[in-house]
Structure formats: C-alpha cells, structure tokens
Amino acid sequence: MTSIAADLYPRVSHVVPEAEWATMADDVEAILRLKAERNAVILAHNYMRPEIFHGVADIVGDSLALARKAMDVEADVIVLAGVHFMAETAKLLNPTKTVLIPDLRSGCSLAESVTPADVRALRAANPGVPVVTYVNTSAAVKAESDICCTSGNAVKVIESLGVPKVIMIPDRFLAANVARQTGVEMVVHPGACEVHERFTPLDIAQIRTDYPGVTVLAHPECPPEVVDAADYAGSTAQMVDFVDAKAPKQVALITECSMSDNVAQLYPDIDFVRPCNLCPHMKRNTLGSIRHALETMTNEVTVPADVADAARRAVERMLAIGVAK
Numbered sequence: 289m290t291s292i293a294a295d296l297y298p299r300v301s302h303v304v305p306e307a308e309w310a311t312m313a314d315d316v317e318a319i320l321r322l323k324a325e326r327n328a329v330i331l332a333h334n335y336m337r338p339e340i341f342h343g344v345a346d347i348v349g350d351s352l353a354l355a356r357k358a359m360d361v362e363a364d365v366i367v368l369a370g371v372h373f374m375a376e377t378a379k380l381l382n383p384t385k386t387v388l389i390p391d392l393r394s395g396c397s398l399a400e401s402v403t404p405a406d407v408r409a410l411r412a413a414n415p416g417v418p419v420v421t422y423v424n425t426s427a428a429v430k431a432e433s434d435i436c437c438t439s440g441n442a443v444k445v446i447e448s449l450g451v452p453k454v455i456m457i458p459d460r461f462l463a464a465n466v467a468r469q470t471g472v473e474m475v476v477h478p479g480a481c482e483v484h485e486r487f488t489p490l491d492i493a494q495i496r497t498d499y500p501g502v503t504v505l506a507h508p509e510c511p512p513e514v515v516d517a518a519d520y521a522g523s524t525a526q527m528v529d530f531v532d533a534k535a536p537k538q539v540a541l542i543t544e545c546s547m548s549d550n551v552a553q554l555y556p557d558i559d560f561v562r563p564c565n566l567c568p569h570m571k572r573n574t575l576g577s578i579r580h581a582l583e584t585m586t587n588e589v590t591v592p593a594d595v596a597d598a599a600r601r602a603v604e605r606m607l608a609i610g611v612a613k
C-alpha cells in the first residue's frame with residue numbers, strides 16, 4: 289500500500305479491514321489521478337460504500353445537498369456516485385458539463401414506479417391541483433411537474449404552495465407523512481422505496497428490546513407506523529444534524545445500511561446500531577466502476593433539451609425554496 293492510500297485509511301478504518309483496504313488501493317489512487325487529469329469531481333450520496341464516501345468523493349450528502357452543490361462545481365466532469373435520477377438532476381443543473389454515472393444499471397424503485405403518462409392522468413383527474421414531484425424520479429416525470437421536493441424540504445415545499453390539496457408523487461409513504469405534518473390533502477401514486485418500505489414497527493420494537501435507551505431515527509420514506517415508532521424522522525442530512533446536535537449515546541438510523549457506516553466515522557463516541565436494508569442500486573457503485581467511467585469517459589448521462597428545460601424549472605423552483613432546518 290502506498291503512502292497515499294495509507295494516509296486515507298484512517299477515514300475508513302472503522303468499517304474496512306486494513307487487508308481489504310490494501311486491495312482497494314490501486315483503484316483509489318487511479319481515481320485520484322484520473323480526477324486531476326479529467327478535471328473531474330465525484331459527488332457521492334450518503335448511501336455510498338465507505339471506501340467511496342470517505343475515500344474518493346469530493347462532495348457528499350443527501351439528494352438535496354448534492355443538487356445544490358452541483359451548481360457550484362468548477363469542473364469539466366461530474367461523476368455521480370448514486371443512482372440515475374441523481375445524475376440526471378446534476379446534468380439539469382450543469383448542462384454544459386459532462387455527467388457520468390459509474391453503472392447505468394443504478395436505478396431506483398421510486399423513479400421506476402411512475403411515468404409521465406401517470407402524471408398527466410393524475411392532472412386530468414384533479415384539474416388545477418399542483419403536482420409536487422419527489423426528486424427520486426426521472427427527468428421526464430419532473431418535466432410534467434410544477435415543483436420538486438426532497439425528503440428534507442417536502443414540508444416546506446408543500447407549505448409554500450398555500451393550497452389545500454396537492455398531487456404528491458411517487459412515494460406514498462413520504463406523502464402520508466408530509467400530509468400529517470401539513471394538513472394538506474394528498475393525491476398519491478402507489479410508489480415506495482424498496483429499502484424503506486421493508487421496515488416495520490416490529491423492527492423498531494426489537495431494536496428497543498435489544499438496545500434499551502437507544503435513540504431511533506427514521507427516514508420519512510418509511511411507513512407512517514414506523515415513523516410513529518421512532519424518536520425522530522428526517523432526511524439523511526437531517527439525521528446527521530440530529531446526531532450532531534443531540535449526541536445520543538446510542539442511535540439507530542432506520543434507512544439504508546451504508547448511512548450508519550459513513551456517519552459513524554464522524555462521531556466515534558456514539559454507538560451506531562446498524563439495522564440493515566441494502567439498496568441494490570446504490571451498491572452497483574464501486575471503486576472499480578468509478579475508475580472505469582473516468583478511464584473511458586463512458587456512461588454519460590444526457591437529457592433531451594425539451595425535457596431538460598421543463599424539468600430544470602421544477603428543480604430550480606425547489607432550490608429557490610430551500611430546506612427547513
């Protein structure tokens with residue numbers, strides 16, 4: 289292992305054995321070299337593997353943070369270590385830059401659950417009702433929408449509209465949780481995140497039995513009964529803010545597995561319980577696939593101009609509102 293890889297190892301030592309890190313060193317160093325050669329940056333979602341999140345990423349965060357920070361990137365190439373809709377969003381906000389995704393198979397159950405035709409049908413059935421679309425959707429679906437939202441700013445986006453009823457797609461659980469917070473009637477679409485929908489109140493009860501006194505934080509893509517069983521619900525960024533502000537002795541993050549691995553490195557004095565539901569799409573991102581994308585400049589993500597203009601407006605309207613803290 290060279291000095292560069294050795295210097296980076298403390299960032300991942302809490303979850304990656306040193307012998308395993310040694311097998312990753314060639315990819316890590318190649319990626320660092322290629323980033324300089326290509327004038328590239330890597331944006332990595334909170335659900336990335338620790339060796340990506342802490343080893344090679346330049347910008348990390350939830351989908352809202354990545355969307356915001358993408359606009360300030362001074363690079364020719366953006367590699368989006370996440371899923372396809374995130375890469376599309378980065379392209380919408382950086383139309384002159386080359387946006388690559390490490391693996392074209394990195395999809396999303398939510399994004400795949402709804403089509404532009406579905407949005408048009410919902411509009412026809414609910415004339416005059418605004419469409420709020422979760423960012424976990426394709427650019428084509430965003431283009432049919434009035435405004436986007438993330439799990440971190442959904443309440444603020446809904447409240448900004450000042451209307452009694454909205455069409456909120458595609459996550460039925462996020463819509464249900466936001467409806468309870470805002471009192472706004474929701475027309476929903478039957479989509480759900482394949483990671484978060486699997487959590488149950490029994491899971492929370494078992495965690496509390498096994499770890500008395502644990503603080504439980506749930507993602508709002510979880511079913512409402514799971515959110516009710518938790519101590520706090522928020523986006524991945526809001527979970528980090530909660531941990532930072534409250535410093536619980538022991539915490540369980542009810543979300544994708546790698547989130548706990550990545551956050552634990554930042555808070556070594558906090559014990560992270562690790563309930564584990566993996567996102568198979570996020571896990572398609574590897575050091576090898578990132579290296580290959582940069583070496584070959586393949587898996588470029590593009591959005592047709594007519595779709596991009598309308599989708600960009602929906603995203604920019606969301607960004608103008610911001611996120612509640």
